Amino acid sequence: MRLFLILLIGLVSLTACSNDPNDSFIKSTEETHLLLAATSSMSHVLPDVIEAFEEENPYITITVDYGPSGELAQQIQQGAPVDLFISGNQEWMDMLADQSMIVADSRTNFATNQLVFAGTAGEDVSISSLEALQQGTFDKIVLGQPETSPVGTYAKQALQSANLWEPLSDSFLYAKDLAQVVTFIESGKVDAGFVYYSDVIETDRVEMIFPVDSELHNSIEFPAAITTISTNHADSNRFITYLKSDEAATILEEHGFNRE
Known part of the structure; x- marks a missing residue:
């Protein structure tokens, strides 16, 4: 009987400490706090997604740190205590995967988007393609830093595919991230941007x-994954699973994203 009790206690301990993301059936009975690092392009939709998730999982609280995907990935690389990462492209998630800094089985794409060329509301602009930008209609075009901001990366890819990157380079103004791009356009400090x-x-x-031809750039996908730094893979995996749910898809679509 004593041996049986020792084995039973050991099994319970191993189960409770498991970091396997597939152990999502293990439900915590204690308050859990998760830190999510997310691309700034998700700053409008994630609060609603998290609110709905927390209503279903009241013992879990998620705090979000928004920023350019490249900067966030580099912070994780340097040991930031992040449980979950949502990137605006595959490149930065690949970097972390190559360094074994995300749980491979947890990685999932859950949303897509459309790159568009946009301007300040109320301006009368009548062009419909990237090629028309050569007309010189816009003196200042803002885009995210291609090195760290995915929206800037996609814009650069599209412009290069259309052979416009060099011809228009004198018009470009670079912003830190997508949020700053939007702010510049809203304020009228620039003529337009991506x-x-x-x-x-x-x-x-x-x-x-106008919408940018999606064949001119890589597919705009939003991958999510659990970091290997996380000490709570089970609850982190609950959120990953929720991102693929019908409930989350409805919220994403309401905010202009498409379901993966």
Whole structure:
């Protein structure tokens, strides 16, 4: 009987300490706090997604740190105590995966978006393609830093594919991240810039001029994953699973994203 009790206690201890993301059936009975590092392009939609998730999981609280995907990935690389990471592209998630800094089985794509060329609301602009930018209609075009901001990376890819990156380079103004791009357009400090469709529908101060041909750039996908630094893989995996749910998809679509 004593041996049986020792084995039973040991099994319970191992189960409670498991970091396997597939152990999502293990439900914590204590308050859990998770830190999520997320691309700034999700700053409008994630609060609603998290609120709905926390209503279903009242013992879990999620705090979000928004920023350019590249900077967030580098912070995780340097040991930031992050449980979950949502990137605005695959490149930065790949970097962390190559360094074994995310739980491979937890990685999932849960949303997509559309790159658009947009300007300050109320301006009368009648162009419909990247090629028309060569007409010199815009003196200042803002885009995110291609090195760290995915929306800037996609914009650069599209412009390079259209052979416009060099010809228009004198017109470019670089912003730290997507949020700053939107702010510049809203304020009228620039003539136009590259944002996502989801940004246009979140403000009445920005209008889409034309959608960018999606074949000119990599697919705009939003991957999420659990970091290997996280000490709570089970509850982190609950959130990953929720991102793929019908409830989350409805919220994402309301904010201009598409379900993966």
